[in-house]
Amino acid sequence: MNSLTACAVNETERIFLKKKTMVLLIITMLIPVLGAIGVGFFQKGLGIMPVSASEFSVWILGIFTNFLLPLFIGMAAVDLFAGEIGDRSIKITLLRPVSRLGIFSAKIIALAAYIVVNLGIIFLVSSFSTFFLEGKEGLIWGMTKGLLAYNAAILPMLLIAIAAVFIAQLFKNSSGALVILILIYFGLNIVSTVFPGISNLMITSYTDWHLLWTAGWGQLGRIFTVFMFILSYSIIFLASGFYLFERREL
Amino acid sequence: MNKKILLTGVSIAAGCAMLFTTAFASMTGNTGYEIYKEAVKNTVKAKSFTADVRMTFKDNGKVMAEMDSTMKQSHEERAMSHITNAKVQDKEVKMETYANEDNVVLKKGSSDEYYLIKNDKKDFGRHDRKLNCAEDPEMSKAGEVVLDALVGDLKNYVSASGNSEGGSDVTIQLEGNQIPAVVNALASLGAKGAAKDGNRPHAHGPAPFDENFDLQPPKLVDDIKITKVDVKAKINKDKTIESQIITAVLTGKDAEGKSHQIEFSADMKLKNVNSTTVDKVDLTGKQVKELKPEDIKGEHSR
Numbered sequence: 001m002n003s004l005t006a007c008a009v010n011e012t013e014r015i016f017l018k019k020k021t022m023v024l025l026i027i028t029m030l031i032p033v034l035g036a037i038g039v040g041f042f043q044k045g046l047g048i049m050p051v052s053a054s055e056f057s058v059w060i061l062g063i064f065t066n067f068l069l070p071l072f073i074g075m076a077a078v079d080l081f082a083g084e085i086g087d088r089s090i091k092i093t094l095l096r097p098v099s100r101l102g103i104f105s106a107k108i109i110a111l112a113a114y115i116v117v118n119l120g121i122i123f124l125v126s127s128f129s130t131f132f133l134e135g136k137e138g139l140i141w142g143m144t145k146g147l148l149a150y151n152a153a154i155l156p157m158l159l160i161a162i163a164a165v166f167i168a169q170l171f172k173n174s175s176g177a178l179v180i181l182i183l184i185y186f187g188l189n190i191v192s193t194v195f196p197g198i199s200n201l202m203i204t205s206y207t208d209w210h211l212l213w214t215a216g217w218g219q220l221g222r223i224f225t226v227f228m229f230i231l232s233y234s235i236i237f238l239a240s241g242f243y244l245f246e247r248r249e250l
Numbered sequence: 251m252n253k254k255i256l257l258t259g260v261s262i263a264a265g266c267a268m269l270f271t272t273a274f275a276s277m278t279g280n281t282g283y284e285i286y287k288e289a290v291k292n293t294v295k296a297k298s299f300t301a302d303v304r305m306t307f308k309d310n311g312k313v314m315a316e317m318d319s320t321m322k323q324s325h326e327e328r329a330m331s332h333i334t335n336a337k338v339q340d341k342e343v344k345m346e347t348y349a350n351e352d353n354v355v356l357k358k359g360s361s362d363e364y365y366l367i368k369n370d371k372k373d374f375g376r377h378d379r380k381l382n383c384a385e386d387p388e389m390s391k392a393g394e395v396v397l398d399a400l401v402g403d404l405k406n407y408v409s410a411s412g413n414s415e416g417g418s419d420v421t422i423q424l425e426g427n428q429i430p431a432v433v434n435a436l437a438s439l440g441a442k443g444a445a446k447d448g449n450r451p452h453a454h455g456p457a458p459f460d461e462n463f464d465l466q467p468p469k470l471v472d473d474i475k476i477t478k479v480d481v482k483a484k485i486n487k488d489k490t491i492e493s494q495i496i497t498a499v500l501t502g503k504d505a506e507g508k509s510h511q512i513e514f515s516a517d518m519k520l521k522n523v524n525s526t527t528v529d530k531v532d533l534t535g536k537q538v539k540e541l542k543p544e545d546i547k548g549e550h551s552r
Binding site for chain 2: 042043046047048049050051052054055058059062101134135142145193194196197200201208211212214215216218219222225228229231232233234235236238239240242243246
């Protein structure tokens with residue numbers, strides 16, 4: 001178990017020590033600030049308040065979970081798997097006294113840590129950004145709801161990471177895998193829009209799950225349904241992703 | 251090695267089984283959105299109906315305007331009649347409207363004078379054909395696809411539960427983050443524009459009645475926002491809407507910085523579906539003044 005922890009720490013470091021990750025984290029910090037300035041312009045210039053201060057952090061979260069975070073997560077997932085094969089460092093990783101299952105789990109744990117750090121940063125920066133905004137009535141209640149929403153958002157993002165890991169197994173370098181991931185992501189979104197009847201089955205349609213958590217008790221049934229979808233897809237993609245990783249000849 | 255393959259195989263099988271169960275359960279359960287949509291479609295298709303509608307307009311809890319009307323409408327007869335009692339800032343006014351294919355008759359409750367608008371262009375008939383077009387299955391199906399796509403994730407907020415009479419109660423509750431920011435921004439801008447235009451936010455009366463509608467809505471300039479949209483509908487066992495209450499709350503500040511909470515609600519009860527006869531008016535021997543349709547159009551587009 002100790003070696004798994006060490007391996008997970010190691011993989012997490014691999015994500016965070018990349019210059020690319022740092023740049024992305026800075027972008028992640030800037031977007032809530034820019035968002036607050038933009039919303040502030042609407043409030044002062046036009047006199048309308050489509051997003052009040054107390055709703056701001058949940059609104060910003062929606063912007064991230066719908067496009068930016070899946071992209072960042074996909075990049076990290078692809079780097080950890082296909083990228084490692086591309087730059088041949090996978091052989092060194094596999095020489096460590098850890099089973100392939102251990103390495104696979106460590107990489108998934110590292111991705112989960114990356115998601116949590118991202119969401120944490122967005123929550124903190126967006127909470128501070130609300131000082132620029134009007135409509136602070138119910139700010140504490142709004143923050144409580146926000147905290148709930150941010151925690152709920154971890155799961156659908158993790159599912160996207162797991163699915164990206166599965167797809168990354170099919171590629172030998174990260175750029176090819178990333179292009180395909182982006183195409184699949186948009187493809188699934190278009191299918192969900194054109195055929196809303198089957199959108200439930202699309203793994204990209206759970207990115208707004210966190211909103212249900214802010215909508216009161218009436219949504220419990222729907223929350224449970226989506227949770228079951230996320231859980232079953234996660235199991236399928238984890239198992240098949242691991243199978244491919246295990247069988248991979250290097 | 252074989253053990254690992256077995257484990258992966260079992261996990262994938264279990265995952266698939268869970269997925270199918272969840273997918274099946276979520277597909278067969280008729281969602282609130284589908285129930286509501288079907289009821290709206292059935293209600294629109296009704297050949298005739300009587301609707302009692304009560305609309306109220308409140309500012310910070312104080313009633314600014316109230317309107318009670320009985321609307322009878324029949325697609326078969328191509329006619330409708332409205333009798334409306336409105337109370338706008340303590341001023342009461344009664345209006346009667348009778349319309350059919352050939353003309354529209356208006357009457358202000360207090361006077362005996364009738365206003366007649368001859369409909370040379372058969373406007374009412376044309377409007378009716380539009381309704382027939384909505385009944386064209388191909389058109390309505392295409393419309394539905396577009397509607398479903400526009401509604402998107404909002405349909406998750408429509409919930410339905412069966413009631414004791416064999417129908418269902420549908421509730422839609424949108425608050426705060428549930429209202430998409432773009433929709434909220436457009437609606438808030440619209441509300442701001444309407445308030446700026448002057449005294450007639452939504453209660454446009456036909457020309458002769460205009461002077462009675464000097465409803466003075468608070469002029470909001472800052473922090474305008476739709477905070478809540480609520481729909482409660484009761485659907486009967488014939489899958490048509492029996493009653494429906496829509497409430498929308500708008501908040502904002504006026505030029506002096508005073509906060510306003512404007513609540514608009516419409517309470518509608520439908521009855522005599524498919525068995526309504528529209529009230530008619532006999533103009534013989536009555537005082538009648540003829541109005542040109544252009545006069546009214548001019549008033550509206552100002």
